[in-house]
Amino acid sequence: MGAGSNAPIIIKRKKVIAGGGHHGGAWKVAYADFVTAMMAFFMLMWLLNATTEQQRKGIADYFSPTIPLVRVSGGGSGSFGGDNIFTQEQLAQSGRGINQPTIGDEPVTAEQAAADAAAAAQVAALRDIEETLMGIGGESMLSEQALRHIVTRLTDEGLVIDIFDLPDATLFPPNSAEPNPVTVEVARILASLFQSVSNDVAITGHLRAQSVVRIDNPIWTLSTERASQMRQLIVDGGLSPMRIARQTGAGDRNPAVRDPTAPRNNRLEVILLRSDI
Template identity: 30%
Template sequence: MRKSEPRIVIRRKRVVAANKHGGSWKIAYADFMTAMMAFFLVMWLLSLVPQKDLQAIAEYFRMPLMTAITGGMKNDSGSSVIPSGSPSVIPNPNPIPSRGDVHTEGDLRDVRRLEDLKAELEELIQTDPVLQQFRPQLLLDMTPDGLRVQIIDKQNRPMFATGSAQVQPYMRDILRELGPVFNKLPNSLTVAGHTDSIQYATGEREYSNWELSADRANAARKELVAGGMDEPKIKQILGLAASVSLVKDNPAAAVNRRISIVVLNQRAERRIDEQNAAGASNANLKDLLEPGPALDLPGLPVLPGLMLPGTLGGQ
């Protein structure tokens, strides 16, 4: 029998190509990190932008793209989110201001000056030995009309004598320290007096919180002028009684008794001047200044310039 030849077995290893991972995940991860960095950068920048500029940015993104590109419809005073469009179901809390309210470059510079004044006052309150001890009673904030400085009352440290407009000595010191500071800007001021809700025994018929708040605002004006502030800087003196409470849940609280001084921005000054001009234009001054017909009453001599009771006088 023939001896069988040895069997030769050839094993060929099958090479399986490995799955190609590629770098697509790296690109996705890099895009994600870039987006996160951009997001936090935008949030940080928005935290530095003033509130008024944020409103302007919001109005820009409310405008349709084609309208913004063509430069039209930038002056819509309606409440619609879409400029010059139909009313939107989404309320617009900050509509685009009308042409008379648009911020000019001068207005923006004025706002920056008031912000600088606010920073200067805050530093003065921290460093001045007179104002430093009254720091808890001084509130500073920016309002649409300008920089507001509020001097609030405390239970154990009232600014005025109870029920009167007599200025306490430390209140006098505060106002006389602030007077020269307000002279550094050309802006005008308004001074408003506020009271709590506690009424006089006579109620509102005679001397009431309305008269008291107005008298206290005028007393604060006198102390500002005595401290060195130019008297023509005062634009308005207001007595608001308890109509604008600082603590609405407790209108009888001591902090509601306060003096509010607003350093007006240019827009607020223009608005007040326009209101005064409108009131003057509505009055027919020519008819008011012309003397009326002389009254020929029996037994009474008619003297030149004599005005009988009931006629128009300057009392």
């Protein structure tokens, strides 16, 4: 190019973006998600280690969807509460929930409505007993030591109260039907609670299986004797003997856990029976 040329001079500047452009901070978001997940994991491990079986059941129930135990769940106004006290499902928009009669179905009679209301009252009463016993929403009537031995559940038969051995604490001495102090305490509290309702009571004794098969196996006699001892303790606590509907010994035929020889299978099952079935 000649010295007298008037051509423009073009300067190119290359723009450098540090950190890889818009991807520069993505790892921070991924790392934050990872740390959050690890915190949640370690919190779960801590809860599993620091809580009892019944406390874990309560936590699980808290996060479980609410499912009505019976068809009647109460009423209230509005589309989310049902329009009368005989609403059969929660979140019902009509008085009969999902069981609303179709064409050709018979309407709900006054007798059926009364039976449904009675069933709802029965479940509510059993639930109150369970909450008082386990200290749900308040302080339990049982000591912390005794509470470790108990798990409850509501079934179609009634309120089932499982009282079981722990590896470091038993309900009875080995091969004996003489109750330990914790068993006496539980029986006394049950007798007091059961007097607030009129339901009958059923008691079943269970034992773990023996690792060695014995010709003269005492499990049937011992499980029956332990059930009888619990019955006597509850009656001594003030419950009318006429309210004991049955007392049985199931031996090792109905284990509570997969391992039939586990101490958890040594247990007493006390059922507060529903009176509406």
